[in-house]
Amino acid sequence: MEKHKITMRPALTLVEVMVVVVIVGVLIIAVGVTLVDSQKTWTAMYNRANSGPSIEGVLVNREFDRVVRKAGIEQCDVDGDHLKSLGSSSVRVYYYKDPLTATDYDGYTQFSVDSNKNLRAHEGDATKVDGVYYPADSPTLEDGRIVAQNVQNCEIRVPGASVEMVLTLDDNRVKMTVVCSAVRHNQLLP
Amino acid sequence: MRRHSELVCSRANERAEMKAITGYRKKVGAALAVVMMLISIMTLAGISLLGLSYHMRIRAIREGQSVASKCAADAAIAQVIYLVTQMAEAESWTDIAPATDVALPGTEAIYDYTVSGNPFTGVDIMGVGKCGISQKTVHCTVKSYANMRGLTAEARVKFESNLIVDGVGATILTNSSGDGAISIEKGTVSANLIGGPSGDLDKLFAVDEGKVALNGSKTIALKKTDFPAVEVPLSLMGLPANPKPAGTTVIPANALPTSYKYLGMGALTIRSPNNVTLYIDGSLDVGNGGDIIVEDGATLTMYVDGDVIGKNGVGITSNVTDDPVKVAQSITILGTEKCTKVELKNSASAYALLYAPSADIEFKNGASLHGAVVGKTIGAKNNAEFHYIKELRNATGIPATVIMVERWWE
Numbered sequence: 030m031e032k033h034k035i036t037m038r039p040a041l042t043l044v045e046v047m048v049v050v051v052i053v054g055v056l057i058i059a060v061g062v063t064l065v066d067s068q069k070t071w072t073a074m075y076n077r078a079n080s081g082p083s084i085e086g087v088l089v090n091r092e093f094d095r096v097v098r099k100a101g102i103e104q105c106d107v108d109g110d111h112l113k114s115l116g117s118s119s120v121r122v123y124y125y126k127d128p129l130t131a132t133d134y135d136g137y138t139q140f141s142v143d144s145n146k147n148l149r150a151h152e153g154d155a156t157k158v159d160g161v162y163y164p165a166d167s168p169t170l171e172d173g174r175i176v177a178q179n180v181q182n183c184e185i186r187v188p189g190a191s192v193e194m195v196l197t198l199d200d201n202r203v204k205m206t207v208v209c210s211a212v213r214h215n216q217l218l219p
Numbered sequence: 220m221r222r223h224s225e226l227v228c229s230r231a232n233e234r235a236e237m238k239a240i241t242g243y244r245k246k247v248g249a250a251l252a253v254v255m256m257l258i259s260i261m262t263l264a265g266i267s268l269l270g271l272s273y274h275m276r277i278r279a280i281r282e283g284q285s286v287a288s289k290c291a292a293d294a295a296i297a298q299v300i301y302l303v304t305q306m307a308e309a310e311s312w313t314d315i316a317p318a319t320d321v322a323l324p325g326t327e328a329i330y331d332y333t334v335s336g337n338p339f340t341g342v343d344i345m346g347v348g349k350c351g352i353s354q355k356t357v358h359c360t361v362k363s364y365a366n367m368r369g370l371t372a373e374a375r376v377k378f379e380s381n382l383i384v385d386g387v388g389a390t391i392l393t394n395s396s397g398d399g400a401i402s403i404e405k406g407t408v409s410a411n412l413i414g415g416p417s418g419d420l421d422k423l424f425a426v427d428e429g430k431v432a433l434n435g436s437k438t439i440a441l442k443k444t445d446f447p448a449v450e451v452p453l454s455l456m457g458l459p460a461n462p463k464p465a466g467t468t469v470i471p472a473n474a475l476p477t478s479y480k481y482l483g484m485g486a487l488t489i490r491s492p493n494n495v496t497l498y499i500d501g502s503l504d505v506g507n508g509g510d511i512i513v514e515d516g517a518t519l520t521m522y523v524d525g526d527v528i529g530k531n532g533v534g535i536t537s538n539v540t541d542d543p544v545k546v547a548q549s550i551t552i553l554g555t556e557k558c559t560k561v562e563l564k565n566s567a568s569a570y571a572l573l574y575a576p577s578a579d580i581e582f583k584n585g586a587s588l589h590g591a592v593v594g595k596t597i598g599a600k601n602n603a604e605f606h607y608i609k610e611l612r613n614a615t616g617i618p619a620t621v622i623m624v625e626r627w628w629e
Binding site for chain 1: 267364387
């Protein structure tokens with residue numbers, strides 16, 4: 030019978046096995062954390078880019094800009110009061126519906142936060158009584174088309190000729206603060 | 220069975236021999252597959268993040284372009300208003316050539332503008348801002364107006380007791396930025412308060428909220444309002460000087476000439492129709508109970524080289540006062556640098572445009588004025604009334620003019 034040479038290789042000690050196990054464990058955890066973190070980052074970025082608050086914030090800003098920049102500086106109603114300059118529920122500005130022919134402000138737009146926390150924009154005709162402008166249709170906070178939803182907070186300021194509206198939009202996934210600010214340019218001159 | 224056990228034994232022997240020769244044992248590998256899987260997963264995650272970032276970046280770029288184009292359009296309008304203002308100040312008007320592809324510094328935006336009209340009838344401006352695929356067009360009409368905004372002063376404005384201020388667009392303005400630059404103790408004030416630039420909004424206005432019904436905003440001006448001094452036309456200064464009349468001076472209808480120089484003036488009547496210009500090289504003191512009457516259809520412009528005093532029921536008005544706007548438009552009092560005091564008191568009543576930038580102006584004891592006022596300081600005591608007439612912004616011949624935006628649409 031042919032005699033085979035049997036070589037004895039020394040076995041791993043317990044300590045060596047433990048070190049290897051720990052290193053492998055750390056590596057697995059690191060890779061796992063990286064993957065989970067990338068997934069979370071992607072989800073967060075996706076939500077921020079495509080969530081309701083994000084899209085609505087852009088739209089609100091454009092709408093606010095479009096309306097306020099053509100408004101008259103003489104009057105701006107905050108919370109329905111033309112004497113207030115700070116508020117939290119609505120702001121109303123007046124403007125020429127047809128800037129080429131109108132001799133006085135005959136239109137208005139109201140931005141209001143309704144009871145369901147929607148920001149609404151309502152447009153209508155304006156009338157003037159004793160030098161003060163009023164909406165011809167007496168709108169409530171619930172009137173108008175919805176521009177943004179999930180408005181958790183609304184702060185309105187009217188410093189001088191500009192109008193500022195700071196909204197906090199929160200749909201439980203993404204919370205955003207939207208700052209709308211624009212200057213009224215028109216004024217009634219003799 | 221035997222064959223099979225022989226085969227197994229043979230392979231075992233082969234492996235043992237191989238191991239004996241090479242010292243290695245052949246195994247089935249899994250590491251490559253694991254690594255490839257990890258690389259694939261991480262590549263996919265990376266591509267997703269890059270894709271999302273790309274879309275966000277595109278959106279941000281477009282928003283940026285939109286903002287830049289709007290700013291460029293606004294810059295076009297501002298540029299033209301600046302040019303128009305310069306020309307108006309120099310009192311020379313030349314057509315402004317259209318501009319194309321003017322770069323907005325610090326951005327990639329460019330703007331164009333076209334201009335038509337003139338400051339007196341209205342300058343129509345169209346500004347177009349462009350940035351990338353975004354384009355914004357803004358239309359604007361500007362016009363030259365007299366800077367008569369209500370009660371306007373270079374220094375302090377102080378109202379001590381019952382005061383009434385009203386009128387559409389009424390403004391109480393001062394260039395002073397010191398604490399209490401506009402001080403109102405008591406009254407009903409329907410006017411916007413504007414303090415001097417760099418003032419402290421909380422300290423500029425000393426308005427007793429418990430006693431003052433204020434219907435208007437409080438703001439700070441971006442820059443000081445310019446109140447140029449009144450310069451008497453040389454044609455008036457060269458006229459022969461008449462002594463100060465003893466009684467009431469009457470300028471008859473259709474009188475010629477229409478310009479006169481006096482060394483002082485008291486009560487006065489301007490018959491209609493007549494457009495009279497007076498240069499008073501002295502004070503205008505109407506006297507107790509006297510009147511300056513400008514009949515309906517006539518106008519009066521007075522350059523005063525001294526103080527203006529109206530007291531004890533004095534009237535500066537018209538024989539027809541149904542239309543305060545028309546009356547106020549017909550009477551203009553321009554105080555030169557020698558006019559340092561204007562006083563209306565004891566139920567004196569005036570309908571006028573009063574421009575006296577070197578004068579301390581005071582209304583007291585039931586005095587009232589319908590019109591607009593510019594002075595060095597303005598004060599009021601004991602039931603003074605001021606009713607602003609915005610139509611005076613159309614006044615001509617006033618040194619203080621400003622280019623105003625009349626219409627804006629986009």
